[in-house]
Amino acid sequence: MTKVTSLPADDVTCGWFHLSQPRKPKPHHVGNKNARWVIVGAGFTGLAAARQLALNFPDEEIVLIEAQEVGFGSSGRNAGFAIDLPHDIGADDYIGDLDTANISLKLNLTGQTMLKTLVEQHRIDCHLRPSGKYQAAVEDRGVAVLEAYRRGLDKLGQPYEMIRGEDLPGHIGTAFYRQALFTPGTALIQPAALVKGLADSLPANVTLYEHTAITDVQYGEKTVLTHRSGRIVADKLLLTNNAFGARFGFLQGTMLPIFTYASLTRPLTADEQARLGGKEFWGLIPADPFGTTLRRTHDNRILVRNSFSYNPDGRSNPKYLERFVSRHRESFERRFPMLPDVAFDYTWGGSLAIARNHQGYFGELAPNVYGALCCNGLGVTRGTVTGALLADWLTGQRNELIDFLLASPGPNRNPPQPFLSVGVNANLLWGQRRAGMEA
Template sequence: MHIKTLPRDDHSCGWYELLPEPRPPAILSGNQAADWVIVGAGFVGLSAARRLAVLRPHDRILLVEGLRVGQGASGRNSGFIIDLPHKRDLESPDIDHKRRIMRLNEAAITSLEEIISENGISCEWSRAGRYQGAVGPRGIHFLKSYRTLLDNINHPYRWLDRDALHSILGTSYYEAAIYIPTGILMNPAALVRGLGETLPSNVEVYENSPVTGIERTNGRIELTTPRGSISTPKLLLGTNVFSSELGFLRGRMVPVMTFASITRPLTEDEMLKFGGRDDWGLTPADHAGTTLRFTRDRRLIIRNQHRFAPKYSSDARDLAIVRRNHRAGLLARYPWMEDIGLDYTWGGVCGMSRNYSAFFGKLEDGVYASACHQAVGAARGTTSGMLMADMATGQNSELLSDMITVSGMPAANPPEPFLSIGVKARMKYAAWASRGER
């Protein structure tokens, strides 16, 4: 099967573009055979590769990435690793379901923290917690509901009013917020690149090597890349929405792109005008609202707006519109920033499903995947990648049982043009309903 739609990088992601130049990539060439092939070097693939290296130290393990490590969706998010169940999962009345998700997320954070410490990965890792913010009445309604959900699981938090928030965020834009002391802030591109550079020596990493074809021959899986091919009995997919291009989970994921922009670093004089703290992150009480980050190097990041992305990418026109809206959003919060531009504006695609289910497990003989993480792939992807390697090698654990229990099959989508019409209409309505929280 020939694969037409390949991952591409538009050099717009501020997280990645601000990193030092990486070392030259190893590109897959020639006809190769391997015991294991992992496709996709995001959180899922990197975690699976690291775990496989321990479980199968004498096997040949290949990790194949279509871009440079860190350029894909895992390096394009807002830089949060959230320990709590997200959105629909937190709203579930099933306390045991929530506990399982929290164990899985906490395992991801613990694992990443150990890897970062052992390997000296510089990625602005911070246990700063996060704020869940509300601008007006709609946001306050959601925030109060969120408080009730936190009470139901006995999770610590603190309610902050406008004055308290002003001293932290440097703006009076928000009426209230809940501070959650758990969870992580980080630079996602730096983290993902660091994870790739510190894999065990028995993992071979090939970058700029997109899979352009996949076939089954005599019980083996044959993968084609622009310069070579790989034959393997075992394939692990960390390809999220691109899994559909490989022939798996077709018509079950909704590719959605969300967008972020980042400023230049604030000067000392601008920091005095700002008046807030550094190293914080705020997510919106209304899920269609705005995410904010203030980084250790004094840059503001704003994230909002969603697009249906059937080709998994955005064009210059999309980014120009997003950029104008981001600038307006920052000026609404910080009017004195009129002369401060946005250095980068970028999009990142995530896999959603109509029934809010994430897929984990065996797709067919020798093929495993973790995909459709509902926009919370940093924690879910890290743990599911590790557990995917466990499942593929016959391991058993309580965490693996948890992952199987909280996963499911994403619901089938309606055919086109009904899918596009429905998704776009729903996004427009959500943007309209949440306009006061932007």
């Protein structure tokens, strides 16, 4: 018997969740149930796996289990970038090996296309727009990153536009940045709205249980999942719960639950919109990975995301919200001095599953137990495509994308505690300080 020692527990202040269309959660599971296919984790990966299994096995029931409410967890807490391009921060030109980069591009584009198709087919109101993204720099080191990435995009044959600082106010309003690299292929979304819409449009043979946190697991010929109100027996179990997969006994000591934090302002008034200028809907990521991400949303709010914490149990910690909201305010005021009285309506945290070698896991974890885990911050597109491809692989399908994922070495092992926590926290602190004005 494996006891699940830590259960998801996110803060209740996620702006995306509260501003998205309310939905009635599906009931939690009660009693005993047997099913051939059971999936744990109803984020982007689990929803995609459930949908694809249901299409591959239309006469079979697919059981999807979510510990919290759909849209409330990590998939509904990101900055809302459905990114198409690879971005290998370990490579000099941020592209690295060309063959690997091309496969990564195909994976991301496949996931993006899946989401666009589902949004259109089911009329999901998630404000998806093919707006592209800006990657912007303030300091010399950030400008060098943009130049390196431009060389990589040339090698990959992908379009971009390099924008000078004096021209940026016409795009994003603020004159804060010295330079930006614009790539047109990113789609911007309201993530919680998308996740809710995906859940409410699942095929009829998917049974979704929300607020059903698994507390114990017994592996064997069949897997027995126990929760406070009963148990579910699975012939085949799929884990799509990212870093919490380690709590189920797999990939222990490999994935790092890293939280990042965001604040969302009140809507800008007509006068404030005029003072800001620029386009009415855009997204910007920093040249430095520890810098600040920005969004201008469909309802004229500004999102500011920066700051990181290492939460080994994968659960939210209120002390970080109190600490980081002041950083968000400082970052906002530096970038938008023309908006002096715009308050934040929401501040929240959300977790990423990160591996030190930036590799995910795809395939068999144990007999009749499978996983698509560790999205390394690309959960929107990469989670979607790996969930769907895992379902296809389980039907016996093979293609170059599945073969690429199966060949991955997976997340590498971390040093033991307490050295791990000391090292991760020191790296996060150093990275955030090194970001300088990019933060």
